[in-house]
Amino acid sequence: MAAIDEIITYALLFLALYFEVFLLVTYFEIKDQKGKFLSSFKKNIALPSVTIIVPVWNEEATVLKTVFSLLKLDYPRHLLSVFVVDDGSTDKTWNVLQRFSRNKQITLLQKPNGGKHTAVNFALERTKSDLVGCLDADSFVHPQALRRIVANFEDPEIMAVTPAMKVHEASTVIQLMQKVEYGWAVFLRQIFAYLNAQYVIPGPFSIVRSKVFHQIGFYKHAYNTEDMEMALRMQSNGYKIGNEPSALVYTVTPNTLKKLYKQRLRWTYGFLRNTFDYKHLFFRPQYGHLGMIILPTASFSLVSLLYIIGKAIVDYANIIFNKIIEFRTVGFHFKWPNTFDWFYFNTDLVAILSFMALIFTITMLFMSRKLSEGHMRPGRDMLYFLALYSVIAPLWIIKAFYNVAFAKSTKWR
Amino acid sequence: MDWKKYAYTFLITAAIFGTAIFLSNFFNQKKLNEIKDIESRIAVDILASETQFSLLEELSCRDIGNTFLSKELAELGDRLSYTEESRGTDDPEVMNLKRYYSLLEIKDFLLYQKVKDRCGAPEGFLPPIIYFYSNEEGVCDGCEREGYVLTRLREEYPDLRVYSFDYDLNLSAISTLVNIYGVKGELPALLINEKTYYGFKSIEDIKEIIPALKEIDRQKAEAEKQATSTKDN
Numbered sequence: 001m002a003a004i005d006e007i008i009t010y011a012l013l014f015l016a017l018y019f020e021v022f023l024l025v026t027y028f029e030i031k032d033q034k035g036k037f038l039s040s041f042k043k044n045i046a047l048p049s050v051t052i053i054v055p056v057w058n059e060e061a062t063v064l065k066t067v068f069s070l071l072k073l074d075y076p077r078h079l080l081s082v083f084v085v086d087d088g089s090t091d092k093t094w095n096v097l098q099r100f101s102r103n104k105q106i107t108l109l110q111k112p113n114g115g116k117h118t119a120v121n122f123a124l125e126r127t128k129s130d131l132v133g134c135l136d137a138d139s140f141v142h143p144q145a146l147r148r149i150v151a152n153f154e155d156p157e158i159m160a161v162t163p164a165m166k167v168h169e170a171s172t173v174i175q176l177m178q179k180v181e182y183g184w185a186v187f188l189r190q191i192f193a194y195l196n197a198q199y200v201i202p203g204p205f206s207i208v209r210s211k212v213f214h215q216i217g218f219y220k221h222a223y224n225t226e227d228m229e230m231a232l233r234m235q236s237n238g239y240k241i242g243n244e245p246s247a248l249v250y251t252v253t254p255n256t257l258k259k260l261y262k263q264r265l266r267w268t269y270g271f272l273r274n275t276f277d278y279k280h281l282f283f284r285p286q287y288g289h290l291g292m293i294i295l296p297t298a299s300f301s302l303v304s305l306l307y308i309i310g311k312a313i314v315d316y317a318n319i320i321f322n323k324i325i326e327f328r329t330v331g332f333h334f335k336w337p338n339t340f341d342w343f344y345f346n347t348d349l350v351a352i353l354s355f356m357a358l359i360f361t362i363t364m365l366f367m368s369r370k371l372s373e374g375h376m377r378p379g380r381d382m383l384y385f386l387a388l389y390s391v392i393a394p395l396w397i398i399k400a401f402y403n404v405a406f407a408k409s410t411k412w413r
Numbered sequence: 414m415d416w417k418k419y420a421y422t423f424l425i426t427a428a429i430f431g432t433a434i435f436l437s438n439f440f441n442q443k444k445l446n447e448i449k450d451i452e453s454r455i456a457v458d459i460l461a462s463e464t465q466f467s468l469l470e471e472l473s474c475r476d477i478g479n480t481f482l483s484k485e486l487a488e489l490g491d492r493l494s495y496t497e498e499s500r501g502t503d504d505p506e507v508m509n510l511k512r513y514y515s516l517l518e519i520k521d522f523l524l525y526q527k528v529k530d531r532c533g534a535p536e537g538f539l540p541p542i543i544y545f546y547s548n549e550e551g552v553c554d555g556c557e558r559e560g561y562v563l564t565r566l567r568e569e570y571p572d573l574r575v576y577s578f579d580y581d582l583n584l585s586a587i588s589t590l591v592n593i594y595g596v597k598g599e600l601p602a603l604l605i606n607e608k609t610y611y612g613f614k615s616i617e618d619i620k621e622i623i624p625a626l627k628e629i630d631r632q633k634a635e636a637e638k639q640a641t642s643t644k645d646n
Contacts, residue, residue: 014426014430017426017429017430018422018423018426021422021425021426021429022418022419022422025418025421025422025425026418289415292419293419322557325557325558325561326561329558329561329562329615330561330562330565330616333565333568335568343444343447343492343495344495346499347436347437347440347441347444348437348441348499349433349434349437351437352433352436352437353430353433356429356433
């Protein structure tokens with residue numbers, strides 16, 4: 001039993017290290033080629049027309065800010081239109097939106113409630129622009145974001161471009177933790193884009209060529225993670241998805257653990273269900289790195305996390321059980337070790353490998369910080385991330401697996 | 414597909430893995446060597462004490478200082494039990510070190526007995542505790558708790574010598590010890606002042622068996638009381 005246990009642990013550590021090395025190798029490849037990318041960038045390209053769809057449902061508090069941020073985009077007015085779709089709000093959202101009723105750039109649409117993807121599709125049917133994007137009503141864009149994204153469409157093969165998402169005004173511990181996580185995502189998205197292996201086109205401000213929707217269809221109901229389904233559908237049709245790390249989108253993130261749990265449960269559950277639906281991408285060389293390494297690792301890491309959590313629970317339960325026996329036998333007694341003794345430092349293979357994997361992770365966290373924040377100074381947000389994330393992520397991962405196993409679906413809100 | 418990249422990544426990962434294996438082996442070997450070093454130091458100490466004892470046989474007991482017993486035995490015991498825990502009881506190298514450690518314990522104990530027989534119990538020395546245990550599952554339910562008790566006692570009374578023996582360790586010297594004192598296989602078993610006590614014994618039980626421990630407690634309490642009253646004045 002112990003031998004099997006050890007073999008599984010070593011195999012997991014090997015795969016984790018393999019993936020980390022793969023990411024780092026790719027990162028340095030990108031760095032190497034960056035000069036070439038920049039030199040091919042032309043400033044005076046013919047700008048395409050763009051429609052941004054804002055699906056809203058009971059968002060009277062934030063929708064104005066979202067629409068204003070779109071109006072402030074540095075983009076020719078006649079080429080940019082905004083479609084705001086009220087998906088059957090029951091609050092004053094529709095009234096609030098009326099202040100834009102005379103704005104020629106903005107089209108206001110209203111429909112009975114049917115879910116975010118129905119709202120987006122409702123607008124998609126009415127758009128005629130070259131490019132279409134979405135912006136959730138809890139997100140705001142940087143004035144230069146659109147121009148930076150559009151520049152990527154110069155490559156005729158690029159069918160969609162994802163932005164760099166940042167946490168809007170992080171104040172709670174949960175939000176500060178997400179700030180680091182989003183920075184990490186900026187880093188990963190750039191690497192995945194280089195590998196043409198992005199499997200999500202995030203709701204906030206991913207821009208897609210309109211013809212994509214006409215060729216492979218509109219959004220469809222996909223476990224409340226329609227943006228992942230669309231990306232996987234694009235990938236399985238061989239479409240290229242790019243990324244623009246300098247196109248900044250700020251999004252309001254959950255400020256409490258409960259809200260975060262709900263959101264992540266939806267994401268993880270959606271990931272599991274969607275990847276199962278697109279399992280034909282797995283280990284097929286024609287789907288490139290996405291099929292060969294990215295999707296398998298992303299799925300496998302969730303399964304292995306379950307194993308690690310299970311093992312950790314058993315180990316800690318054992319330690320606690322022994323401590324209780326000790327306490328009941330001789331009472332509580334804490335003694336500081338007199339001197340540091342390296343002898344009692346764990347130098348098992350598993351400990352050393354875990355330590356190395358941790359070093360790689362921290363290195364990449366600093367790289368992602370440099371990419372998203374422009375500096376490498378550590379802050380308390382990193383501390384929160386390192387200390388909390390691995391403790392709370394299992395909550396939604398376990399529940400997501402449970403829901404998949406017992407066919408329970410997740411809710412948007 | 415860029416298969417080369419997968420191969421390179423594999424090579425780099427394998428190299429990292431190899432480095433980790435090398436480092437782990439290196440440090441673990443270093444630890445074993447450290448245990449061996451301590452064992453040979455203790456062997457020399459015991460031999461020196463024995464030699465000193467033989468030389469002084471004709472002389473007065475006063476010449477035997479209270480440093481004739483090795484101070485490092487307890488530390489060695491801690492290190493060995495940690496190593497045994499992390500490397501498993503089936504590691505032959507660890508088991509060899511453990512056998513040698515047991516022999517050193519017996520020698521140390523015999524030396525103590527010799528001094529005691531000739532000169533009486535040395536002043537300030539507590540009677541040593543010989544402890545038989547078993548790490549085998551289901552054999553000794555009370556051993557884990559007895560271990561906590563003895564560890565705590567050793568922390569509180571640094572002069573108390575605890576010789577612990579793995580009952581299952583295949584070592585003829587331990588069998589002889591067991592035969593001499595007629596220790597049955599009911600574990601845990603404590604041998605104090607040539608009397609064997611079976612079953613779990615709490616701190617209080619052991620203090621009853623060794624009243625000198627209570628005396629130390631009393632002295633400590635008195636010293637503390639004096640210290641506080643001096644402070645108050």
